[in-house]
Amino acid sequence: MSRIHEAFSHGKAFIPFITCGDPDLATTAKVVRAAVKAGADLVELGIPFSDPTAEGPVIQGANLRALSGGVTTDQIFELVKDLRTDVSVPMVFMTYANVVYSYGTERFAQMCAQTGIDGIILPDVPFEEKGDFAPVCAQYGIDLISLIAPTSENRIAMIAKEAAGFIYVVSSLGVTGVRSEITTDIASIVKVIRENTDVPCAVGFGISTPEQAAKMAGLSDGAIVGSAIIRLLEQYGKDAAEPVEEYVRAMKEAVASAS
Amino acid sequence: MAQSRGRFGEHGGQYIPETLMNAVIELEEAYNHYKDDPAFNRELGELFNEYAGRPSRLYYARKMTENLGGAKIYLKREDLNHTGAHKINNVLGQALLAKKMGKTRLIAETGAGQHGVATATAAALMGMECVVFMGEEDTKRQALNVYRMRLLGAQVIPVTTGTATLKDAVSEAMREWTNRIDDTHYCLGSVMGPHPFPTIVRDFQAVISKEIKEQILEKEGRLPDAVMACVGGGSNAIGTFYHFIEDKGVRLIGCEAAGRGVDTWETAATIATGKPGIFHGMKSYFCQDEYGQIAPVYSISAGLDYPGIGPEHAWLHDTGRAEYVPVTDDEAVNAFEYLSRTEGIIPAIESAHAVAHAMKIAPQMDSEQIIVITISGRGDKDCAAIARYRGENITE
Numbered sequence: 001m002s003r004i005h006e007a008f009s010h011g012k013a014f015i016p017f018i019t020c021g022d023p024d025l026a027t028t029a030k031v032v033r034a035a036v037k038a039g040a041d042l043v044e045l046g047i048p049f050s051d052p053t054a055e056g057p058v059i060q061g062a063n064l065r066a067l068s069g070g071v072t073t074d075q076i077f078e079l080v081k082d083l084r085t086d087v088s089v090p091m092v093f094m095t096y097a098n099v100v101y102s103y104g105t106e107r108f109a110q111m112c113a114q115t116g117i118d119g120i121i122l123p124d125v126p127f128e129e130k131g132d133f134a135p136v137c138a139q140y141g142i143d144l145i146s147l148i149a150p151t152s153e154n155r156i157a158m159i160a161k162e163a164a165g166f167i168y169v170v171s172s173l174g175v176t177g178v179r180s181e182i183t184t185d186i187a188s189i190v191k192v193i194r195e196n197t198d199v200p201c202a203v204g205f206g207i208s209t210p211e212q213a214a215k216m217a218g219l220s221d222g223a224i225v226g227s228a229i230i231r232l233l234e235q236y237g238k239d240a241a242e243p244v245e246e247y248v249r250a251m252k253e254a255v256a257s258a259s
Numbered sequence: 260m261a262q263s264r265g266r267f268g269e270h271g272g273q274y275i276p277e278t279l280m281n282a283v284i285e286l287e288e289a290y291n292h293y294k295d296d297p298a299f300n301r302e303l304g305e306l307f308n309e310y311a312g313r314p315s316r317l318y319y320a321r322k323m324t325e326n327l328g329g330a331k332i333y334l335k336r337e338d339l340n341h342t343g344a345h346k347i348n349n350v351l352g353q354a355l356l357a358k359k360m361g362k363t364r365l366i367a368e369t370g371a372g373q374h375g376v377a378t379a380t381a382a383a384l385m386g387m388e389c390v391v392f393m394g395e396e397d398t399k400r401q402a403l404n405v406y407r408m409r410l411l412g413a414q415v416i417p418v419t420t421g422t423a424t425l426k427d428a429v430s431e432a433m434r435e436w437t438n439r440i441d442d443t444h445y446c447l448g449s450v451m452g453p454h455p456f457p458t459i460v461r462d463f464q465a466v467i468s469k470e471i472k473e474q475i476l477e478k479e480g481r482l483p484d485a486v487m488a489c490v491g492g493g494s495n496a497i498g499t500f501y502h503f504i505e506d507k508g509v510r511l512i513g514c515e516a517a518g519r520g521v522d523t524w525e526t527a528a529t530i531a532t533g534k535p536g537i538f539h540g541m542k543s544y545f546c547q548d549e550y551g552q553i554a555p556v557y558s559i560s561a562g563l564d565y566p567g568i569g570p571e572h573a574w575l576h577d578t579g580r581a582e583y584v585p586v587t588d589d590e591a592v593n594a595f596e597y598l599s600r601t602e603g604i605i606p607a608i609e610s611a612h613a614v615a616h617a618m619k620i621a622p623q624m625d626s627e628q629i630i631v632i633t634i635s636g637r638g639d640k641d642c643a644a645i646a647r648y649r650g651e652n653i654t655e
Contacts, residue, residue, distance in 0.1 A: 050552040051421060051538065053430045054276050054437075060420060073550050097274050097537040102551025124274045124537070128263050149278035151440060159277075173278060174438035 002143050003118045004090045004165040007042035008200040013222030014039060014213070014252040015202055016229050016244075017094060019046035019062035021071030025079050027238050034245035035229075036087050039252035042166075043087075044121065044224065047076055047095035054123040056177030058227040061234060073103055077111050084116035092119035092145060092165070097133075105133055109140040119143035119165040127159050138164070148193065148201075149173075150184040160196035167193060167201035169220060177227050179206030186219045210254030218258035225251060265454020268577055270570035273453040275540045278437045286444075287455040289360045294462065299359065306351045307466065310384070311341045313348075315467075317474035317631070323601050330484065330624035332617060335471055335633040337495060338606065344636030345464060345495040346377035350446060352463035354381035357444035364388040364443045368432040370397055370425035370491065371562035371609065372404025373636055374448030379413035381446075389413035392431045394424040397561045404640055422555040425491070425565045429539055449492025450569035453540030457569050464498025471631055472502050479629060485510035485620070488633040489612040490583065491527070491563035493572045495635035500581060510582065512620075513572060514612040516558035517585035527556035529568040530576050530583035538566075543573040559588040559648065562609040562636075590615040592648055595638060607636035608645065 007013045016035045020028050032043055048066040052059065080091065093112065100108045100122065112120065119142060125133060127146070134144045143165025148156055150173055160167065169189060171182045186203055193201050203216040204224030213223040232247060233240045264287070265271045273283060293299040307313040316336040324332045337345035354365060365382050367389070369375030375391040382389035391408055395417040398405050408415050421427040429452070436445040447456045450464070468486070475483055486503055488496035490513035503509040515528040526532055529544050536545035538553060546554035546566040558564040568583075575581035591608055594615035599605045606614055610633070617632050624630070638645075646653045 051426065051430050053433050053539070056434075067552065098545070098547070098551040098553070100551075101537050102534075102547060102549070123276050124540075126273060126275060126277050126280050128280070129272055129274055131263065147277045149276065149280075151278050151281050153281060155277075155280065170276075170278060173440065175434050 002141070002165055004042065004092070004143055005200070007090045008166065008221050012217040012255045012258050013041035013202060014248065014255040015042045015044055015222055015224040016040050016248055017044040017046060017224060017226035018229060019048055019059065019066050020076045020079060021048060021066030021069050022062040022230070022233050023065050023237050024069050025071060025075060027240060029079060029083060030241040031233070031244050032083055032087065034241040035248045036089055038245045038248035040089060040248055041222065042090045042092065044092050044094050047073055047093055047099050049096040049099055052096060054175055056175040056227060058230050058234070059176050062230045073099060077115050080115040080117055090118040091116065092121055093117055094121040097122050097124050100133065105136045109136050109142050112142045113140040117142065119145050121145040121147070121168060123147060127155065148189060156189060156192040157196045160193045160199070163197050163199045165199065167199055168224065169201050169203045171203050171205040171207065171216065176205055178208040182206050182212065182216070186216065190220050210250055213251050214254040214258040217255040223255050265458060267571045267574035270541065270543045270573040271454055271457060272542050273540060274537050274542065275453045276437055279440070282436070282440045283453055283455065289356060290455055290459050293356055293359055299355065303352055303355055306355065307348070311347045311351060312339065313466065314470045315339050317471060317478065319478070320602050323598070326601055327618060327621040329622040329626065330628040330630045331626065332621060333475065333483070333629065333631045334604070335467060335499065335631055337467065338610070338634045338637035342373070342377045342380050343639070344373040344377065344607065345467060345498060346374040346448060347380065348466055348498070349448065349460045349463040349494060350374070350377040350381045353444065353446045353459065354385050354387065357446070358385055358387070360444065362442055362444040365446045366390045366392070366432050366435055366443055367446045367448060368425065368428035369393045369448065370428065370564060371560065371607070371640065372397065372401040372408070373562060375413070375415070376404055376407050376411070378446050379408040379411035382413060383411045390435070391415050392418050392428040392435070394422070394428050395419050396423040397425065400561050400644055401640055425561065426553065449494040450497045450571060451492040451539060451541060451567060457541070457571055460494055461497045461501060461571060464494050465501040467495065467498035467633060468500060468502035471499070475629070475631065482506055482509055483629040483631045484624070485512055486631045487512040487514060487613045487617055489514045489563060489609045489635060490568060490572060491516065491565045491609065492567070493569040495633055497569060497571055499633040500575070504580060511575065511580060512616065513581055513583045514586045514616045515583055516560055516563035516612055517587045518557045518559070520587055521585045525557040527558040527564050527566065528585040529566065531585045533566070541570045543570045544568055559591065559644070560608045560612065562607070563612065584616055586612040586615045592645060594618055595641070595645055604634065605638035606634045607638045608641040610635045611638070
């Protein structure tokens, strides 16, 4: 069983997303530590990509800021190594297929294992294409996280059966970004997932308020929040650690109270 | 583990968000059903002939042939199609398919604006809603086409992200598709993106080589020695190549946009400067840096200003069946002017890349040999930009 399971072993999990290098790697390190201190159960680290097709404007902005600061995949592995001196919660990468493929999938998985990354989320790699990545990841003990969307329908069982680590349930159509309302029938999706696997599932896309997080965690095993945190980075820049810590604490409390 | 679909050698596939998977599967099923349906093909054939003006002419360019003093040159006149480019072939096919699938709204990306205009045209004809994403930079370079799309009833959304060109328009159209799938078909304009698009677009564009073959056999009683076309994503090129792929004696030559040169950063020549990658739904060759960040490519031609190439071209390159050559801005502009003066045909600046390469190789060939160049579009849209390139400021 992978380390990712630990994140879900003490109640509902809260999972923050942070783009590495936004606005610089020193800030990322501070923000990750602040989020973990405030109770984050698993941290999703974004490796920026020039053309993030699954992201809305907020996370697109973070990618742009990070890349214009010159951050590279190798520097991000160094950051992970540094974080691992004191951060023990599971950490997963969120990036795009080309970042991994161009680095060399095997070399990438090997570096993940060496530095302490537990899983990889690739939003542009659906079930049919995971053969390029999943076997290599498995060889190095890294989970390739599967995504399930509101349109997955007849595909949910197939995806769930082969899922590893956790399942990322995409709450809504469209791209990442804060939404005032989530209308997808998450409960029905989770029901089919549960019939097919014991791998935990967390809901992401569009969650920003403690109420939404509590509701989504109540329907699943956890809540993932990206754009709302990136907005704090956008607003506070290098001084974002403190506001992120406060925000994560409030969100973690809400998620923990969900049943 | 389920099998990856739509491969050309190792290229192709479906690298898209899970949200879109059922949409592309549904599209593939609908296409497989209708592609051999006699009623669908009759309807599409009628649209091609009566609406788009097919078959397009295969014109013997006598003056150009005599002037270059080598191979006999024929021009495949896709510029004479309704809306002024080959793009209409694919769009009529996809719009008809979308309509059969019950979709009421078409979205599209556009670079030079030709695909956007074609999509807006088909939407007007078939009574569908139409939204076109176009890089802001390109809306400036191709202002006339923006107006044409609006005139045809389409909404044009300028894309300001990234380099604000074709690649960003594709990204934004993909984002919009994940947002609204039920009533919307993404009418992709080139032989790129996730399966089944590279196959569908190729099949609708293959009419170009089907006609060339019939026409050249009628005129010359033999196949050409080479067929040539410009390549961005590669739709008019694959259309030009397709029915000659099995005819090993016919050279297939794709002309890429080298911009200011393949030894500069300001280029869009993917085969010359790119490496294998995964982007916009497909595995293929892409211009990118050592960490896989997609390069901000450049070409004078908005339609070729794209950092990738369709997966079937990548495979034709790998197998050596087709040749891909870089052509610079300067060479293309010279060819644009040359064809205008020599034959009285103003080609699109995209197509001028193929004309430029023909000008290099024709004189080295003998008079018994035959070259066919596809003139993918007309050049009216480019006049203001070429005038500016020559230091003359004209207002449209």
